Amino acid sequence: MIVNNNPIQGVIFDMDGTLVDSIPFHLQAWMIFLEKNGVSIREEDFHAQNHGTLQEMIMRFFPNEKSADRIYDLGEEKEETFRNLYKPHIEEVSGVTSFLEALRDQNKSIHLATMGEQDNIDYTLDLIEIRSYFHSLTGGHEVKNGKPDPEIFLKALEKAQIPAENAIVFEDSSGGIRAAKGAGIPVYGIATTHTPQELEGMGCQKAFLNFDEALNYFF
Incomplete structure (x- = not known):
């Protein structure tokens, strides 16, 4: 080569x-996770925020969350949502x-x-x-x-x-x-x-x- x-x-x-x-399943998982945790956002607006590390994204959507443990747990919840959605596909x-x-x-x-x-x-x-x-x-x-x-x-x-x-x-x-x-x-x-x-x-x-x-x- x-x-x-x-x-x-x-x-x-x-x-x-x-x-x-897997990107469509990540998007679906984010929408489910954010709605469950009280964050309302349209898909077209989400795309502009979809960059960086998982921690960066959690902090972007939950700017008032200061606990590192809570930020970690939220990230884990989102990723578990994704894995459950995507596994059959x-x-x-x-x-x-x-x-x-x-x-x-x-x-x-x-x-x-x-x-x-x-x-x-x-x-x-x-x-x-x-x-x-x-x-x-x-x-x-x-x-x-x-x-x-x-x-x-x-x-x-x-x-x-x-x-x-x-x-x-x-x-x-x-x-x-x-x-x-x-x-x-x-x-x-x-x-x-x-x-x-x-x-x-x-x-x-x-x-x-x-x-x-x-x-x-x-x-």
Whole structure:
């Protein structure tokens, strides 16, 4: 794999919306959770607030909540709501396992960089049975600043011990694309939440409908 004349040593994947098409279920879980806890917001207004770490989002929706334990508990409640909603529907984006197999066959290192918390990482990777492919996992609980800040990708590069120019990222969102580019890593898109054209307009070098297309492109 050669990108921008640089040999690719490792690939970093976002999780929600990239490995699994889970974003609609996260939205539904947020709406249920917020209404249950007395916060009224329209879906179209929620999208502008949907960025950062889980803790940042809880503090955004509950600005008067000062207890760290209560903020943590609210975050856990939201994520449990999501997992219960999504479990009957979870499946990989088409071609994920085949793409990971191809990377492993070429001895590429494989890494995860998601704003998801550890419980959601475990839940997702284990249910779609892809944990064994990953050399490192980096979650939202490990960073202070959520996407679009590049912190999570810089941490993933540090774990991978590879330079930014020798890595690529797969992402599905504007914030994730900006974060990866801020870390100096070329980005490729998976079109679950946006069209390929929209993702390329956001800064992806190329975007694919799924990993079947990515497999044909890279291999």
